Amino acid sequence: MSTSTVTKMRPWAATPRDRVMTATPVALAALATFIIVAATPMKGKLAYFWLFFLTWFLIDSLFIARKSGSKGVRDGLAAKLTLLGGLIVCMAVFSILWATISNGLKGLNLEFLTANMRNASLFDPIGNGGILHAIIGTLMLIAIAIIFSVPMGILTALYLTEIKGRAAGVIQFLVQAMSGVPSVVAGLFIYAAIILNTPLRSSAFLGGLALTILMVPTVTRTAQEVLNLVPSDLREAGLAMGATQWKTVALVVVPAARSGLITATILGVARIAGETAPLLFTVGVFDSYNFNPFKGDQGTIPTVVWRGLLGGTPESIQRAWSAILVLLVVVLIMFVLARTLGTKGSKK
Amino acid sequence: MSIDAPVKVTPEARKITTKPRVSDQIFRGIVTAFSFSALLILSMIAIFLLIQGFTTFKEQGIGFITNFEWTVVIDENGVETANFGLQAMLLGTLVISIIALFFAVPLSVLTALFLTFYAPERIKRILVTIIDLMAAFPSILYGLWGFFVLMLMAEYWAKLIHKWLGWIYIFDVPDPIYTRSPFIAGLVLAIMIIPIVTSVSREVFSQTPLDRIQAAYALGATKWGMIRAVVLPFGAGGVVGGSMLGLGRAFGETVAVFSVLNIVFRSNFQILFTQGGNVASMIIQKWGEAAPSEVGALMAAGLVLFILTLMVNFLANYIVTKTVKSGR
Numbered sequence: 001m002s003t004s005t006v007t008k009m010r011p012w013a014a015t016p017r018d019r020v021m022t023a024t025p026v027a028l029a030a031l032a033t034f035i036i037v038a039a040t041p042m043k044g045k046l047a048y049f050w051l052f053f054l055t056w057f058l059i060d061s062l063f064i065a066r067k068s069g070s071k072g073v074r075d076g077l078a079a080k081l082t083l084l085g086g087l088i089v090c091m092a093v094f095s096i097l098w099a100t101i102s103n104g105l106k107g108l109n110l111e112f113l114t115a116n117m118r119n120a121s122l123f124d125p126i127g128n129g130g131i132l133h134a135i136i137g138t139l140m141l142i143a144i145a146i147i148f149s150v151p152m153g154i155l156t157a158l159y160l161t162e163i164k165g166r167a168a169g170v171i172q173f174l175v176q177a178m179s180g181v182p183s184v185v186a187g188l189f190i191y192a193a194i195i196l197n198t199p200l201r202s203s204a205f206l207g208g209l210a211l212t213i214l215m216v217p218t219v220t221r222t223a224q225e226v227l228n229l230v231p232s233d234l235r236e237a238g239l240a241m242g243a244t245q246w247k248t249v250a251l252v253v254v255p256a257a258r259s260g261l262i263t264a265t266i267l268g269v270a271r272i273a274g275e276t277a278p279l280l281f282t283v284g285v286f287d288s289y290n291f292n293p294f295k296g297d298q299g300t301i302p303t304v305v306w307r308g309l310l311g312g313t314p315e316s317i318q319r320a321w322s323a324i325l326v327l328l329v330v331v332l333i334m335f336v337l338a339r340t341l342g343t344k345g346s347k348k
Numbered sequence: 349m350s351i352d353a354p355v356k357v358t359p360e361a362r363k364i365t366t367k368p369r370v371s372d373q374i375f376r377g378i379v380t381a382f383s384f385s386a387l388l389i390l391s392m393i394a395i396f397l398l399i400q401g402f403t404t405f406k407e408q409g410i411g412f413i414t415n416f417e418w419t420v421v422i423d424e425n426g427v428e429t430a431n432f433g434l435q436a437m438l439l440g441t442l443v444i445s446i447i448a449l450f451f452a453v454p455l456s457v458l459t460a461l462f463l464t465f466y467a468p469e470r471i472k473r474i475l476v477t478i479i480d481l482m483a484a485f486p487s488i489l490y491g492l493w494g495f496f497v498l499m500l501m502a503e504y505w506a507k508l509i510h511k512w513l514g515w516i517y518i519f520d521v522p523d524p525i526y527t528r529s530p531f532i533a534g535l536v537l538a539i540m541i542i543p544i545v546t547s548v549s550r551e552v553f554s555q556t557p558l559d560r561i562q563a564a565y566a567l568g569a570t571k572w573g574m575i576r577a578v579v580l581p582f583g584a585g586g587v588v589g590g591s592m593l594g595l596g597r598a599f600g601e602t603v604a605v606f607s608v609l610n611i612v613f614r615s616n617f618q619i620l621f622t623q624g625g626n627v628a629s630m631i632i633q634k635w636g637e638a639a640p641s642e643v644g645a646l647m648a649a650g651l652v653l654f655i656l657t658l659m660v661n662f663l664a665n666y667i668v669t670k671t672v673k674s675g676r
């Protein structure tokens with residue numbers, strides 16, 4: 001008896017012929033693009049991009065039409081269009097990153113990171129004065145916003161996931177609505193409620209309050225998602241051991257979701273770190289160190305960028321780019337932190 | 349010999365109650381109290397802005413919404429005549445938001461389809477990270493980029509559009525100035541709202557029932573045929589909801605719009621021309637030199653903006669939760 005060996009077959013995999021049929025139109029399109037760009041007055045990177053896609057659409061459609069008819073052509077066009085959509089989004093992001101890095105690096109030096117602007121103006125040559133005061137101010141604002149919004153956000157999330165009270169539906173709805181509050185309204189509100197009614201004047205504290213309004217929804221929603229991921233076995237085990245709900249939540253549920261809750265905080269901070277509009281109403285602008293969060297205007301990175309942009313001279317705009325680069329690096333670091341913590345938490 | 353029969357002691361049955369312990373009651377009380385902070389904050393925003401803007405509402409009446417003049421004139425006797433009308437700004441907000449949706453929605457739907465059905469796992473993960481990152485960019489960064497990078501390109505595109513489509517009223521311009529136009533502001537906003545529209549659409553698309561997808565394939569549909577027959581009808585509500593969330597974001601955007609838009613108090617539908625409006629950035633623009641009476645008017649404008657975004661958001665969330673059953 002001969003035993004028949006079954007050879008592994010992958011009928012869905014691309015055959016060499018298929019690969020050639022896919023690659024040839026790409027090559028042809030690239031060639032045609034170069035010829036068209038060389039022969040006509042069109043120029044620039046974007047012209048290459050669009051022409052390549054156009055010619056690729058056409059040539060590949062011809063190839064597919066021979067093989068699979070008009071349905072295949074439509075299928076192929078849809079696939080290419082979705083790819084085009086993804087590429088355009090990527091291009092926008094890389095353009096933003098590239099512009100920030102290439103423009104920002106020019107004005108970045110040690111002085112810029114370690115000095116303040118007390119003895120320098122925005123219009124001075126680069127190398128005079130820095131934004132350390134603004135970095136400190138932004139950190140102070142973030143700290144104040146964390147102090148208020150993290151308990152608020154996490155407790156709201158606990159209400160939605162653990163207690164599931166009668167008002168849960170309404171609260172959920174309101175939190176979602178709150179995430180759409182325009183930042184300028186948050187600033188106006190703090191101005192209307194506190195600065196116009198109490199002796200408190202613009203300070204880091206009030207700015208932190210305004211940012212809290214913007215941060216709470218982000219923290220709540222992320223925390224809620226994380227708490228929902230905690231298996232209900234853990235909760236039931238805790239309750240079955242005779243623990244009260246309070247002990248179960250404090251000793252089982254929250255520790256199980258700890259890294260996720262940290263992620264929620266970091267995402268909230270990333271959301272507010274660059275907010276500018278509310279700060280113009282509640283924090284003001286200042287050119288030197290101010291270590292008192294309750295009194296006096298405060299310098300912040302977003303307002304430095306804002307003034308640099310409005311200043312309009314090459315030096316002030318250079319300062320704006322460099323300051324936004326610093327801010328972007330901070331946001332990027334937090335983003336990566338949130339990502340790594342988030343994936344670590346979900347793997348457990 | 350007698351042994352005392354053991355006395356049977358029946359322990360009294362423990363009372364079974366559903367009443368939580370004191371510690372739990374305190375815990376529940378605190379958590380419930382904090383959970384109402386969202387309600388508290390939202391209502392306080394409305395109340396305080398209403399108090400501060402009340403005189404403006406009373407003096408201007410419905411004209412606050414329908415007039416398009418924003419002037420404070422003090423004559424020689426020191427009598428102040430104020431005209432506050434938001435119409436131009438409200439229309440301007442609508443115009444740039446619609447432009448933003450016009451570009452952002454197709455791009456986002458395409459990207460979401462690419463992510464859900466076409467992209468290989470590796471590329472998908474990278475692209476999702478990029479889009480999440482986009483959502484974390486500060487809005488002033490978009491403003492800076494829009495002003496210095498996008499404006500140069502968009503000015504060229506605007507000239508092209510004007511050259512070929514200039515015979516249509518909205519693409520016509522009174523003077524050949526193409527910078528700082530609603531068109532460019534709309535483009536910047538479009539890029540800002542792409543992440544939110546994409547992520548909502550992606551979530552809805554990924555919840556398409558697998559059996560329907562497989563049924564479509566079994567009937568011989570191509571991938572595009574399957575998407576058109578199954579995914580798009582299923583996800584339409586989510587796309588609409590996501591777009592409205594984006595619209596809410598576009599309504600309230602301040603700094604980025606202020607950087608790239610030339611704010612003029614005039615109704616302007618010629619989107620390529622260098623004048624437009626946006627309630628949020630108007631507030632910022634007028635704030636610096638605001639007279640005391642004007643502060644109240646700006647508060648009132650803030651309240652109008654707040655209510656507008658709140659309504660759009662409510663509606664959007666309603667649609668999204670209705671479509672995505674798992675509840676976003």
